[in-house]
Amino acid sequence: MSPSHLFRLKFHPVMGVGELKLLLWILSVLSLVLISLGFVPKDNYLIDCGSSTSTTVMNHVFVADNSQYLKTQRNIMASTSNSITSIIASPLYQTARIFNGTASYNFPISNQGRHWIRLYFFPFQYQEYNMSMAIFSVTAQNFVLLGNFNPRNGSMFKEYSLPVTSDNLVLSFTPAEHSFAFLNALEVVSVPDTLITDNAQTVNPLGAFQGLLMNEALQTVWRVNMGGPLVTTLNDTLGRTWVADQNFIVNQNLAQSVTGSVNYVQGGPTRDIAPDTVYGTATEMNSSNAPNPNFNMTWKFNVDAGFQHLIRFHFCDIVSTALNNLYFNVYVNSWVVAQDLDLSLVTVNTLAAPYYMDFVLGSSNRTILSVSVGPSTTVTSVSPNAILNGLEIMKMSDSKGSLDGEAFISPHGSKKKVGLIVGVVLGVIAVVFLGTILFFILHRSRRLAHDHPSKSNGRNAHSTVSKFSNGTITSATSELALRFAFVALQEATNNFDESLVIGVGGFGKVYKGVLKDETTVAVKRANPLSKQGLMEFQTEIEMLSQFRHRHLVSLIGYCDEQNEMILVYEYMENGTLKNHLYGQNLPSLSWKQRLEICIGSAKGLHYLHTGSVKAIIHRDVKSANILLDENLKAKVADFGLSKAGPEIDQTHVSTAVKGSFGYLDPEYFKRQQLTEKSDVYSFGVVLLEVFCARPVIDPSLPREKVNLAEWAMQWQKRGELEQIIDPNLAGKIRPDSLRKFAETAEKCLAEYGVDRPTMGNVLFNLEYALQLQDTTTQDETDENSTNQIGELSPMVNHISNEETSLIAEHLESSQVDDFSGVSMSKVFSQLVKAEGR
Numbered sequence: 159m160s161p162s163h164l165f166r167l168k169f170h171p172v173m174g175v176g177e178l179k180l181l182l183w184i185l186s187v188l189s190l191v192l193i194s195l196g197f198v199p200k201d202n203y204l205i206d207c208g209s210s211t212s213t214t215v216m217n218h219v220f221v222a223d224n225s226q227y228l229k230t231q232r233n234i235m236a237s238t239s240n241s242i243t244s245i246i247a248s249p250l251y252q253t254a255r256i257f258n259g260t261a262s263y264n265f266p267i268s269n270q271g272r273h274w275i276r277l278y279f280f281p282f283q284y285q286e287y288n289m290s291m292a293i294f295s296v297t298a299q300n301f302v303l304l305g306n307f308n309p310r311n312g313s314m315f316k317e318y319s320l321p322v323t324s325d326n327l328v329l330s331f332t333p334a335e336h337s338f339a340f341l342n343a344l345e346v347v348s349v350p351d352t353l354i355t356d357n358a359q360t361v362n363p364l365g366a367f368q369g370l371l372m373n374e375a376l377q378t379v380w381r382v383n384m385g386g387p388l389v390t391t392l393n394d395t396l397g398r399t400w401v402a403d404q405n406f407i408v409n410q411n412l413a414q415s416v417t418g419s420v421n422y423v424q425g426g427p428t429r430d431i432a433p434d435t436v437y438g439t440a441t442e443m444n445s446s447n448a449p450n451p452n453f454n455m456t457w458k459f460n461v462d463a464g465f466q467h468l469i470r471f472h473f474c475d476i477v478s479t480a481l482n483n484l485y486f487n488v489y490v491n492s493w494v495v496a497q498d499l500d501l502s503l504v505t506v507n508t509l510a511a512p513y514y515m516d517f518v519l520g521s522s523n524r525t526i527l528s529v530s531v532g533p534s535t536t537v538t539s540v541s542p543n544a545i546l547n548g549l550e551i552m553k554m555s556d557s558k559g560s561l562d563g564e565a566f567i568s569p570h571g572s573k574k575k576v577g578l579i580v581g582v583v584l585g586v587i588a589v590v591f592l593g594t595i596l597f598f599i600l601h602r603s604r605r606l607a608h609d610h611p612s613k614s615n616g617r618n619a620h621s622t623v624s625k626f627s628n629g630t631i632t633s634a635t636s637e638l639a640l641r642f643a644f645v646a647l648q649e650a651t652n653n654f655d656e657s658l659v660i661g662v663g664g665f666g667k668v669y670k671g672v673l674k675d676e677t678t679v680a681v682k683r684a685n686p687l688s689k690q691g692l693m694e695f696q697t698e699i700e701m702l703s704q705f706r707h708r709h710l711v712s713l714i715g716y717c718d719e720q721n722e723m724i725l726v727y728e729y730m731e732n733g734t735l736k737n738h739l740y741g742q743n744l745p746s747l748s749w750k751q752r753l754e755i756c757i758g759s760a761k762g763l764h765y766l767h768t769g770s771v772k773a774i775i776h777r778d779v780k781s782a783n784i785l786l787d788e789n790l791k792a793k794v795a796d797f798g799l800s801k802a803g804p805e806i807d808q809t810h811v812s813t814a815v816k817g818s819f820g821y822l823d824p825e826y827f828k829r830q831q832l833t834e835k836s837d838v839y840s841f842g843v844v845l846l847e848v849f850c851a852r853p854v855i856d857p858s859l860p861r862e863k864v865n866l867a868e869w870a871m872q873w874q875k876r877g878e879l880e881q882i883i884d885p886n887l888a889g890k891i892r893p894d895s896l897r898k899f900a901e902t903a904e905k906c907l908a909e910y911g912v913d914r915p916t917m918g919n920v921l922f923n924l925e926y927a928l929q930l931q932d933t934t935t936q937d938e939t940d941e942n943s944t945n946q947i948g949e950l951s952p953m954v955n956h957i958s959n960e961e962t963s964l965i966a967e968h969l970e971s972s973q974v975d976d977f978s979g980v981s982m983s984k985v986f987s988q989l990v991k992a993e994g995r
Contacts, residue, residue: 842906
């Protein structure tokens with residue numbers, strides 16, 4: 159019976175109570191039958207590769223491989239010998255399709271969206287083909303599923319979940335040079351849109367995942383039924399297999415299996431999310447075998463290093479007899495991802511109702527992923543216990559769309575590798591040479607700064623002035639921020655009235671407050687469930703207590719009473735740059751205003767990078783962290799993720815990846831090597847936001863437009879960036895100003911940090927773009943400035959020795975007591991006037 163059937167019921171006007179109850183019972187049974195039918199895929203291709211007849215496996219029919227969808231001439235249909243047929247577990251492994259050259263399956267797609275791609279491999283000897291020696295790559299759309307894959311011995315099953323965005327799915331097999339490819343069976347099946355949604359949280363720090371899960375290619379790594387048996391495709395509406403958890407749990411004697419009935423509720427997870435056998439079984443704490451019941455149950459899994467992983471926890475409280483009797487914590491690699499979880503609360507006061515949570519774990523070098531559940535450490539009114547019903551771990555495609563390294567596409571790969579090695583060697587030599595020169599330059603400049611310290615502005619602490627931003631650094635002990643009493647901040651915010659909330663971030667909510675002296679402040683109060691906790695709190699205080707600059711948000715004070723973590727900042731009347739660009743219907747900023755905001759932000763960042771012996775790397779540069787005061791002056795904010803830069807004899811700081819999706823430096827993301835150039839990349843993304851006035855990640859747009867940086871750089875490389883400008887700016891930007899701004903953003907977004915400019919160079923070029931915009935004569939252009947961003951001045955070839963001295967003299971004399979950045983307008987005025995010389 160199809161779920162689309164219409165049931166017409168006629169009611170008799172004199173129906174009795176018994177008949178009515180019977181009718182209601184029938185309706186309930188019918189509804190359960192309809193639900194149990196599950197998802198019906200619109201696209202459902204099951205192929206037994208190399209077979210001339212159809213094959214039935216459980217309740218699935220794999221059709222004969224008649225080459226209807228195969229696009230290749232160089233292929234062979236192979237079958238196993240009788241001697242090994244009996245030891246093969248599945249009949250799908252008895253035949254194979256062998257490819258002697260690049261081959262592809264082309265499947266018409268009737269319903270775009272996420273699809274399963276399931277590949278079956280079983281190497282055997284067929285004539286001269288020893289399939290265990292095959293090396294090949296598999297790609298689908300723009301994703302690499304397998305790169306230089308060698309199946310070796312034994313059966314292998316690979317399951318992927320891909321977003322299909324066209325009417326035709328192409329699955330390609332590319333053999334390595336002097337090798338071949340093969341496949342035993344294949345599935346391409348539609349997936350419900352509700353299976354993967356964009357509601358995941360990051361693990362460390364804990365917060366909303368800013369990526370687009372629905373655009374990610376996923377590979378199933380593990381799918382586990384906790385406390386229950388193996389679940390086969392017969393018992394899963396989406397044809398999935400769930401293995402038992404006995405081989406993964408660390409201490410089996412501390413765990414026990416339980417079973418119960420499942421209460422699927424409207425609006426909650428359905429059987430398509432996980433079947434009854436998963437939600438109806440669980441592993442719970444076995445306190446009888448432990449003298450101290452406050453322990454955690456832990457499972458460990460092998461995963462591939464260098465990839466992000468999507469982790470889905472499945473819960474269903476089948477152990478409690480009453481509501482609010484089960485509170486427990488959930489951990490990923492020892493990080494708390496859910497504290498004091500009460501399933502009866504999240505399932506709207508319903509026992510035994512399914513519930514799941516998604517988390518994204520960032521890439522690392524670890525090959526072991528552990529998950530744990532344990533009793534609450536704060537709720538002591540209930541017996542300690544914890545449960546887990548099911549778990550799914552899925553590998554996420556990397557920034558290049560790969561799930562398994564690089565695909566082997568070219569038959570001349572060995573030559574490419576040689577060229578790559580030569581290029582790397584030459585690059586290393588160049589980097590070492592440039593690094594040596596920079597070392598001596600920095601060493602000399604810092605020695606000069608030490609020999610000629612600037613004025614201390616009336617304070618005892620010494621200060622160091624950077625070349626462009628002219629800020630002051632004071633010791634943490636000489637100017638600590640004011641410590642507020644908690645009651646004072648309660649009064650300032652009307653007991654943290656929700657109507658005074660002016661922002662929400664990973665750390666917590668930000669309230670507008672008024673102190674007793676009528677000073678308006680911004681009060682940021684930590685969320686106790688946030689992972690951005692003590693370390694970020696201490697970092698913020700330490701950084702902003704030491705640094706003062708007109709383009710950095712000032713820290714007024716803090717509060718650490720009653721387990722609270724509260725930071726008090728100067729109030730910025732005009733909020734964030736992000737809100738002025740899109741989403742809030744605020745008046746559009748002019749091009750000059752935008753340039754001045756970018757310049758102010760660059761001054762703040764440049765000061766962080768150069769204002770002390772060790773650079774300070776912000777690590778979370780984004781438009782939401784650039785605040786505007788009453789005069790639209792920009793100030794960089796949120797230093798909770800900031801980190802001291804490398805020592806003078808080092809090139810980077812090795813650290814875990816932190817930041818915001820869409821702004822992350824790809825080199826830092828891949829290598830976990832942090833430098834000042836990571837901030838430069840993020841700032842380049844901000845420049846594009848300013849130019850285009852749209853979010854850096856917008857899932858509502860077509861795939862090629864989702865990521866602002868990638869999309870904009872495609873236009874820039876064609877020399878047509880003006881085609882995607884904010885419509886409010888159309889026709890209002892001088893071509894030279896636009897060109898200089900676009901070049902600056904492009905250089906910031908270079909793939910490798912060594913190719914990016916410093917923030918000082920970025921600042922210089924932005925000042926120049928502003929001066930070009932202010933130039934009154936239309937033909938005053940600089941045709942030779944295109945590729946000069948890496949140099950001190952884009953007009954170095956047109957400056958005389960006298961003018962160079964003028965610039966140096968101006969910079970050295972521009973030390974002001976209000977910590978303002980050096981205004982370059984006079985310098986650029988001289989440069990522009992010099993163009994005609």
